[in-house]
Amino acid sequence: MSAPVEFFFDFASPYAYFASLEIDSLVERLGRQVAWKPIMIGSAFKASGNVPLVDQPLKGAYSRRDWDRLARLMDAPYSFPDPFPVASLPPSRAYWWLASRDADLAKAYAMAVFHAYFAENRDISKLEVAADIGVLLGVDRAELEAAAQDSVWKGRLKDETEAAIARGVFGAPFFMVDGEGFWGSDRLWMVQAWLEKGGW
Amino acid sequence: MSAPVEFFFDFASPYAYFASLEIDSLVERLGRQVAWKPIMIGSAFKASGNVPLVDQPLKGAYSRRDWDRLARLMDAPYSFPDPFPVASLPPSRAYWWLASRDADLAKAYAMAVFHAYFAENRDISKLEVAADIGVLLGVDRAELEAAAQDSVWKGRLKDETEAAIARGVFGAPFFMVDGEGFWGSDRLWMVQAWLEKGGW
Numbered sequence: 001m002s003a004p005v006e007f008f009f010d011f012a013s014p015y016a017y018f019a020s021l022e023i024d025s026l027v028e029r030l031g032r033q034v035a036w037k038p039i040m041i042g043s044a045f046k047a048s049g050n051v052p053l054v055d056q057p058l059k060g061a062y063s064r065r066d067w068d069r070l071a072r073l074m075d076a077p078y079s080f081p082d083p084f085p086v087a088s089l090p091p092s093r094a095y096w097w098l099a100s101r102d103a104d105l106a107k108a109y110a111m112a113v114f115h116a117y118f119a120e121n122r123d124i125s126k127l128e129v130a131a132d133i134g135v136l137l138g139v140d141r142a143e144l145e146a147a148a149q150d151s152v153w154k155g156r157l158k159d160e161t162e163a164a165i166a167r168g169v170f171g172a173p174f175f176m177v178d179g180e181g182f183w184g185s186d187r188l189w190m191v192q193a194w195l196e197k198g199g200w
Numbered sequence: 201m202s203a204p205v206e207f208f209f210d211f212a213s214p215y216a217y218f219a220s221l222e223i224d225s226l227v228e229r230l231g232r233q234v235a236w237k238p239i240m241i242g243s244a245f246k247a248s249g250n251v252p253l254v255d256q257p258l259k260g261a262y263s264r265r266d267w268d269r270l271a272r273l274m275d276a277p278y279s280f281p282d283p284f285p286v287a288s289l290p291p292s293r294a295y296w297w298l299a300s301r302d303a304d305l306a307k308a309y310a311m312a313v314f315h316a317y318f319a320e321n322r323d324i325s326k327l328e329v330a331a332d333i334g335v336l337l338g339v340d341r342a343e344l345e346a347a348a349q350d351s352v353w354k355g356r357l358k359d360e361t362e363a364a365i366a367r368g369v370f371g372a373p374f375f376m377v378d379g380e381g382f383w384g385s386d387r388l389w390m391v392q393a394w395l396e397k398g399g400w
Contacts, residue, residue, distance in 0.1 A: 058370035072400055170258035186386045200272055
């Protein structure tokens with residue numbers, strides 16, 4: 001069986017949110033699975049010299065407009081969150097803890113975190129909010145809160161981030177298909193083509 | 201008749217080159233025309249805080265790989281030029297001079313300039329090369345060389361660049377459809393959708 005397509009993201013990335021709504025159905029239709037991998041995009045930005053989109057003149061205003069029109073086109077629930085961006089450490093650590101126990105549950109959790117931030121304007125940088133989201137999926141609040149503050153899962157998130165950067169990941173969303181990297185939600189068509197053709 | 205779709209670019213942008221191979225057929229199929237508008241992307245980068253892709257860690261290596269695979273996928277003649285990037289002032293000024301006399305000839309000239317740089321590895325920052333390209337299209341060498349050094353056409357390129365930045369253009373290629381901006385060759389699908397739907 002082929003290795004899964006890797007989906008690298010930060011929970012605070014609007015483009016990653018939009019990609020998250022499509023990546024599984026796109027990849028699974030072609031007989032592959034998707035491994036969801038939250039990382040700390042701020043660290044990737046440091047490595048690549050990038051800065052958050054909304055802090056850039058011209059590009060910042062363009063991006064906000066682009067997110068709005070993408071949401072309308074996709075009919076996706078979306079409102080620009082406040083505060084933005086946030087450091088999404090609690091849910092990212094909680095994700096890796098959940099993934100060590102139940103990959104499907106972890107993915108459902110990740111989808112719910114994206115939804116909480118981009119559709120419900122909940123501040124996912126807060127431990128309490130990260131836990132609320134887990135509770136709705138049947139996860140024990142105390143266990144999740146402990147995991148999100150545990151050095152094991154802090155370290156895991158750091159390791160995953162460093163490993164991703166070492167492999168060339170510099171933004172979010174970023175996809176890896178059999179070692180080939182694709183950056184951006186507007187490259188899903190190319191991920192699909194790469195899968196269909198087995199590269200070119 | 202509707203206003204033309206505007207295609208802002210710098211002759212030294214690989215993504216603009218790839219877009220140049222598709223934009224006219226895409227837009228004309230939908231009953232509209234394309235106005236080609238070379239600008240000095242370095243000035244737009246100064247306004248937006250952007251830096252050339254190849255100078256960015258991680259992103260630079262990714263971009264070179266991406267251009268190669270895009271060219272293979274599109275079956276487009278392409279080799280990474282050396283030197284890269286270049287200041288494409290002579291052909292940009294020559295373009296605006298030609299456009300004031302014959303829009304179709306100017307567009308043919310622009311296509312030939314892209315081809316010279318990205319398919320034939322000719323240094324389009326040189327006045328002589330900019331003139332060689334014109335001569336092949338029947339343009340008088342002395343006239344083109346004079347225009348490319350004339351303060352009128354230097355000023356026109358500067359004005360077009362400043363006007364583009366004032367309207368939000370921060371990179372290349374950049375498209376404007378009835379005031380709506382789209383950045384990047386991977387947004388041609390969205391330009392098409394916007395034209396088809398009349399916005400959304």
